[in-house]
Amino acid sequence: MDKSPLLSIRDLEVRFRTEEGEVTPVRGVTLSVGAGETVALVGESGSGKSVTSLATMGLLPRPAGRVSGGQILFRKRSGETVDLATLPSSDLRKLRGSEIAMIFQEPMTSLNPVLTVGEQIAESVRLHMSLGHAAALKRAEEMLELVEIPNARRRVHEYPHQMSGGMRQRVMIALAMSCNPSLLIADEPTTALDVTIQAQILVLIERLQKELGMGVLFITHNLGVVAEIADRVTVMYAGQVVETGTVGAIFRTPRHPYTSALLNCLPARAQRGEDGRRVVQSIPGSIGPVGDGCAFAPRCSQAADVCRTGSIMLEAEMERSVRCVRWREAFA
Amino acid sequence: MSASPLLAVEGLTKHFGRAPHLVRAVEDVSFHIAPGEVLGLVGESGSGKSTIGRLVLRLIESTAGTIRFEGQDISKLPERQLKFLRRNAQMVFQDPYASLNPRLRVRDIIGEAIDAHRLASGAKRTERIGELLETVGLPASHMSRFPHEFSGGQRQRIGVARALAVEPKLIVADEPVSALDVSVQAQVINLMQDLRQRFGLAMLFISHDLDVVELMCDRIAVLYLGRVMEIGSSEEISQRPRHPYTRALLAASPKADPDAPKIRRMLTGDIPSPMAPPSGCVFRTRCPMATDECARSVPKLRSAGDGHKFACHYDTANDERPAAA
Numbered sequence: 001m002d003k004s005p006l007l008s009i010r011d012l013e014v015r016f017r018t019e020e021g022e023v024t025p026v027r028g029v030t031l032s033v034g035a036g037e038t039v040a041l042v043g044e045s046g047s048g049k050s051v052t053s054l055a056t057m058g059l060l061p062r063p064a065g066r067v068s069g070g071q072i073l074f075r076k077r078s079g080e081t082v083d084l085a086t087l088p089s090s091d092l093r094k095l096r097g098s099e100i101a102m103i104f105q106e107p108m109t110s111l112n113p114v115l116t117v118g119e120q121i122a123e124s125v126r127l128h129m130s131l132g133h134a135a136a137l138k139r140a141e142e143m144l145e146l147v148e149i150p151n152a153r154r155r156v157h158e159y160p161h162q163m164s165g166g167m168r169q170r171v172m173i174a175l176a177m178s179c180n181p182s183l184l185i186a187d188e189p190t191t192a193l194d195v196t197i198q199a200q201i202l203v204l205i206e207r208l209q210k211e212l213g214m215g216v217l218f219i220t221h222n223l224g225v226v227a228e229i230a231d232r233v234t235v236m237y238a239g240q241v242v243e244t245g246t247v248g249a250i251f252r253t254p255r256h257p258y259t260s261a262l263l264n265c266l267p268a269r270a271q272r273g274e275d276g277r278r279v280v281q282s283i284p285g286s287i288g289p290v291g292d293g294c295a296f297a298p299r300c301s302q303a304a305d306v307c308r309t310g311s312i313m314l315e316a317e318m319e320r321s322v323r324c325v326r327w328r329e330a331f332a
Numbered sequence: 333m334s335a336s337p338l339l340a341v342e343g344l345t346k347h348f349g350r351a352p353h354l355v356r357a358v359e360d361v362s363f364h365i366a367p368g369e370v371l372g373l374v375g376e377s378g379s380g381k382s383t384i385g386r387l388v389l390r391l392i393e394s395t396a397g398t399i400r401f402e403g404q405d406i407s408k409l410p411e412r413q414l415k416f417l418r419r420n421a422q423m424v425f426q427d428p429y430a431s432l433n434p435r436l437r438v439r440d441i442i443g444e445a446i447d448a449h450r451l452a453s454g455a456k457r458t459e460r461i462g463e464l465l466e467t468v469g470l471p472a473s474h475m476s477r478f479p480h481e482f483s484g485g486q487r488q489r490i491g492v493a494r495a496l497a498v499e500p501k502l503i504v505a506d507e508p509v510s511a512l513d514v515s516v517q518a519q520v521i522n523l524m525q526d527l528r529q530r531f532g533l534a535m536l537f538i539s540h541d542l543d544v545v546e547l548m549c550d551r552i553a554v555l556y557l558g559r560v561m562e563i564g565s566s567e568e569i570s571q572r573p574r575h576p577y578t579r580a581l582l583a584a585s586p587k588a589d590p591d592a593p594k595i596r597r598m599l600t601g602d603i604p605s606p607m608a609p610p611s612g613c614v615f616r617t618r619c620p621m622a623t624d625e626c627a628r629s630v631p632k633l634r635s636a637g638d639g640h641k642f643a644c645h646y647d648t649a650n651d652e653r654p655a656a657a
Contacts, residue, residue: 044513045484164602165377194376195540196618199584199598221513224586228594247590265518266588267543277525278547282518286483 005032006075006183006215007056012085013069014048014055025051027290028240029070030314030321035182038209038216040226040247043236044262046287052236053187053219057102058084058092074100077182098128101176105188107168111160117144117171118156121178128179143174147204166197170204177208184209187219202229223266227251232319235259238287238295241314244321255322257330258283258296294324302330336403337364338501338534339388339421344397346383346558355606357383359558361397367501370528370535372549372566374542374581378606380558381538385504388536389421390414401502419449422495426507428487432479438465438490439475445497464493469523485516489523496527504536509544521548542585546570551639554578557606557614560633564640574642577615613645621646 014026026048033039043049054060056072072084077099084092096102104110112120121140125131131139137156144152147170160168169189176184186205190198206229209216218229226233226247233250235243235258243256254260263269264281273279285299293308294300300307306325314323324330346358358380365371373381386392388399390406399407406417422445425431432441442461446452452460462472468489479487488508495503508524509517521544527533539545545552546566553563554577562575573579580599599618604610613631616622625645633641 044515166602194603195542196376196580196584196599197602199586199595200600202586203595203598222586223514223588227588227590227592228586251588251590262515263588265514267518267521267541267547268588270547277529279525280518280521280547282522283515284519286485286513286516 004075004081005034006037007033007217008073009052009056009070010073011070012052012055012067012072014051014060014065015068016065018064024068024239024290026055026239028314028323029236030241031234031244033183033215033217035215036209036213037231038206038218038229040230040233041217041219041236042221042223042226042233044221044287046238047236048239049219049221049236050187053185053217056084056217057096057100057185058087058089074183094128097124097181098179099181100183100185101179101181102185102187103169103172103176103189105191107165107172108160110172111168111175113160116157116159117163117174121156121171121175124175125178139178140174143178144171146177146208147171147174149174164197165193166200169193169197169201173201173204173208177212180212182214184214184216185219186216188221189218190225191220191222198225205229223263235262238290240295240323241321242296242323244319246319249320255320255327256296256324257300257302257327261299261301302326337400338367338369338402339536340364340398340400341384341388342398342400344384344387344399345395346380346387346392347395353607356609357558357606358387358394359609361555361558361560363553363560363563365502365534365536368528368532368534369551370537370549372545372552373536373538373555374540374545374552375555376540376581376603378557378603379555380606381540381555382506383558384555385423385506385536385538389423389504390417391423415449419498420500421502421504422498422500424488424491424495424503424505424508427511428484428491429479429511431491432487434479437476437478441479441490442475442494442497445494449498451498460497464497465490467496467527468493469519483516484512485519488512488520492520492523492527496531499531500533502534502536504538506538507540508537510539510541517544524548542570542582554581557604557609559614560643561615562640562642563633564636564642565638568636568638568640572636572640574636574640574647575615575644576619576621578642580618580620613643 009029009031012026012029016023029052041049055067067085073081074084075081118137118140121143122136125136125139141152141156144156149155149170190201230247232246234241237258243259261283267280270278270280283299288298294312297303297307312323312325314321342362344358344361348355348357375381387394394407398405401417439461442464446457461475465472470489509520537548549566551565552569554561556577561577584598601618604617610617612627612629616626631643631645633643635641
């Protein structure tokens with residue numbers, strides 16, 4: 001087994017041209033996903049997590065958006081490592097859907113409404129696996145069974161609108177799995193679903209990941225989902241990775257003040273105040289414009305002068321990295 | 333029940349459309365809210381929770397049932413006699429982007445409510461608007477700004493200030509923090525709790541998030557396909573749930589704790605369409621305990637003590653599968 005990770009993003013920077021000038025929604029993302037591993041990329045609105053996933057898949061809106069720095073290294077099945085950031089789009093298209101698959105938040109907008117779900121899966125299978133029509137449709141049916149859609153034989157002929165949200169997300173997953181990808185990028189795949197349906201989909205993704213040995217990059221804002229599904233966690237704030245660690249380390253001993261504060265914002269972690277009422281901690285303000293120093297400093301209870309100048313580097317050691325100059329003092 | 337309730341809903345029912353496309357959105361729902369009390373309505377899509385919020389404020393008309401506000405049945409009153417309800421009961425909406433008129437300044441968004449009830453005018457009006465903004469943690473000087481100049485959390489604060497403008501006794505809050513980021517959600521939760529304390533507000537707090545509801549509410553009603561499955565104190569519902577659906581809902585909510593047991597037992601299948609709800613107990617098609625009896629008759633709410641009620645043919649206190657009926 002090759003020791004290099006399946007996906008390795010290094011110092012990724014993404015820029016967008018807008019009417020008000022150029023913006024840099026991603027300005028320092030370093031993360032890796034190993035084979036058979038689930039890595040959660042977590043952050044709030046404006047953290048750059050979705051732009052990171054779009055860049056990885058080569059789906060940045062063009063010509064406004066572009067990768068302006070860093071590398072996105074992907075190890076192909078052949079053993080060759082390619083940089084997705086500079087790969088010609090025709091090569092990238094071949095990888096997407098065969099070795100790299102994606103699922104999104106809204107299955108209805110990602111599925112073609114005028115094709116049956118079977119035809120859609122078969123189309124992808126024919127494209128990437130060079131199977132004939134009948135064999136491809138058979139494969140589609142097997143895929144629906146794999147994602148536990150009841151009566152797969154009948155439902156392979158249904159259209160997306162005839163299915164519930166949970167069933168559509170299963171179809172999306174079947175479509176993603178149809179060519180045996182080694183990497184699955186899941187961008188908020190359960191956010192639009194009800195909690196009992198979300199539970200089904202999480203268990204399904206976990207099962208498939210184990211059975212097929214895929215690496216999974218799971219983008220979410222939901223810390224409960226992170227704890228449920230991730231082996232490792234990468235936390236983003238204002239376009240940068242602020243902390244990476246195993247799921248246990250991140251939840252038990254967060255090092256970055258943002259990670260720690262975010263966890264304390266969870267209603268389940270509310271503490272009883274002096275008057276006996278349960279009060280949840282909050283972080284003042286909201287993500288603001290990025291200036292010198294640490295982007296979180298304006299909202300950080302631990303911020304000092306040293307946090308407000310220069311650029312703060314990601315300190316890395318073994319399994320853990322943190323972008324804070326004061327993390328040792330902050331949690332002493 | 334101690335003091336007479338501020339809001340008492342009895343047999344509330346709402347059907348949309350007509351056969352064969354009749355949607356039974358709310359079916360025979362009863363609950364009450366005491367002055368200063370916060371009742372949470374939780375449920376998934378199609379549970380009828382938002383519809384109930386709208387029915388209670390007479391934003392839509394009920395099909396059957398009574399809604400008493402301070403003892404008076406408001407369910408059939410003509411709109412022109414509803415001014416006292418509008419003065420005493422207000423709504424906070426989910427989407428802070430869609431619920432504020434983008435072409436009005438904050439001053440006029442909040443001022444509209446003051447004008448409608450002729451509560452203040454001239455300098456008094458301006459003073460009052462400033463005071464309301466400060467109450468929700470925004471500087472009074474922001475009153476001349478437009479909604480787009482605020483973040484999502486700040487807009488939700490404006491939505492709350494608008495609701496408070498008439499000094500209501502009841503606020504119906506429909507998923508007020510669901511569209512907000514976790515860090516901002518916590519700010520708004522704390523604000524609503526402070527205001528509740530300060531003004532003795534009662535609330536009907538609608539949410540799909542059990543953690544938020546448990547934190548915010550004194551009591552919780554769990555809904556499924558338009559019916560109340562279980563109702564009781566927040567502690568009872570979260571610590572000692574009796575209905576299989578409540579248990580499933582709690583088990584399916586991911587805990588932000590990697591040491592917590594993973595989701596293993598879960599509900600299979602989808603939520604049925606409210607156009608074709610199952611016979612008998614509406615939950616039976618997904619219930620791990622369902623028997624033939626559950627298809628035959630609708631279980632009535634029965635008491636588990638201390639105002640805790642659940643609608644199941646079987647007593648699930650011991651988590652035992654019932655003997656076949």
